[in-house]
């Protein structure tokens with residue numbers, strides 16, 4: 001086994017308080033992507 | 049009055065039926081045909097496969113819900129398509145066959161004005177010799193009926209490990225062109241975590257086997273992502289996770305045959321190898337259902353409707369990888385020959401793969417087929433429903449709603465271990481799903497502001513939130529439509 005994730009990093013990944021804020025941030029980031037919606041790639045508005 | 053026939057009650061069929069019913073007045077009829085009496089939230093099957101959830105937590109019966117919502121439900125399977133009707137039936141119809149005990153084998157012509165084919169994939173286990181759930185020590189988590197016995201087998205293995213047995217576990221893809229690497233990735237991480245929790249991790253050698261050229265390809269050609277303030281390649285991120293958890297990997301492997309505890313595969317170097325195991329979970333090939341189609345005079349027109357999966361508004365012209373464009377991907381999921389037929393979710397035939405196609409030295413194609421995960425399945429189903437609703441209301445075909453997978457994002461929250469405080473998730477979002485190498489030429493086809501990865505407990509909570517939110521939505525509880533696809 002190669003420890004690729006340091007102990008301190010792992011502690012941060014599992015820290016419920018820090019992760020609670022991560023959770024809120026993740027939700028918001030994903031909502032941003034969802035709210036941007038989806039569309040065509042063939043329309044003239046699909047800017048290059 | 050219009051009659052809309054929806055084939056399939058998975059993520060896309062159910063989403064389409066729910067939106068159609070909500071937005072169309074009662075005079076219009078919505079009919080769902082599906083062989084399974086239950087709706088299942090497939091992504092949570094991996095937790096059934098590690099014994100952390102029971103199937104009943106991820107499914108509910110469709111008939112009572114559809115009755116309450118005024119959606120007609122036929123527990124049957126589609127057999128053949130007659131988009132022009134036939135000599136005795138003027139309207140287009142689908143020939144269906146009932147699967148319930150009392151009507152088993154009975155066939156019926158179900159007519160329609162609009163047809164949504166949302167039959168998803170056929171889990172084509174037969175394409176790999178010996179790959180049979182619960183046989184030859186191989187298992188599956190693709191459905192709840194598979195995931196329950198998979199957990200039972202794993203539980204027995206854990207018991208044996210506690211008695212001192214050393215075991216080999218093999219998880220990944222079971223066909224040279226399998227897709228859905230994400231589900232196998234989640235399962236391997238969950239199995240690894242379970243073994244740690246049960247104090248037997250040191251008794252297992254865990255190996256990932258996949259048709260991917262690099263780890264983290266996931267059938268979307270990999271991704272460059274933002275991770276903790278850095279820009280990282282998805283293969284680097286997955287290597288970090290696997291190394292950290294002592295999971296070995298075999299890549300570029302096309303599994304062609306399974307014998308009791310042995311996976312035979314060919315790799316991209318053209319070598320024929322095998323890997324032994326005590327427990328394996330290998331994703332099968334996904335294929336079309338082999339539907340046939342006939343015109344009014346009973347002439348076979350299957351080629352007009354199907355290319356494995358259903359033909360839609362994609363550009364299917366064969367061309368080399370270097371010439372693939374974002375514009376090849378469909379946007380309305382409408383069949384070009386029959387304007388009243390649509391195929392969202394996994395049911396549509398993609399123009400080509402997303403990952404670069406590769407052949408072994410012997411000429412065997414070994415690369416992932418393109419995945420269509422839950423989010424695009426739901427989004428494409430909703431836009432198809434919206435176009436049908438507009439068309440019915442306007443009295444003329446309307447295709448205002450569009451959504452190409454090359455102009456659509458997806459959030460993939462991969463569970464990496466179950467537990468309120470001990471759980472973990474790898475959250476990856478990609479925008480767009482299909483890379484557009486022209487628009488985002490310096491960032492491997494994607495927008496780095498919206499393509500990111502995160503690892504940690506928050507990912508597990510998010511995955512749990514999605515489990516409850518999507519089951520709430522599927523049950524069409526109050527304000528369900530506010531939850532996005």
Ligand SMILES: Cc1cc2nc3c(=O)[nH]c(=O)nc-3n(C[C@H](O)[C@H](O)[C@H](O)COP(=O)(O)OP(=O)(O)OC[C@H]3O[C@@H](n4cnc5c(N)ncnc54)[C@H](O)[C@@H]3O)c2cc1C
Nearest residue numbers: 056057058059060091125126167168231393394420421422
């Ligand atoms: C184990 C696993 C884990 C996954 N995890 C995730 C995840 O975490 N996130 C994510 O986004 N995606 C995930 N996916 C992918 C996701 O489940 C699919 O993208 C999604 O289910 C596709 O929806 P669909 O409606 O196109 O197909 P399906 O959900 O497969 O639905 C097809 C429907 O058609 C019905 N049907 C089949 N044959 C017929 C017939 N002849 N006539 C009528 N009906 C028929 C079936 O019974 C079913 O109701 C996972 C997949 C698996 C297997």
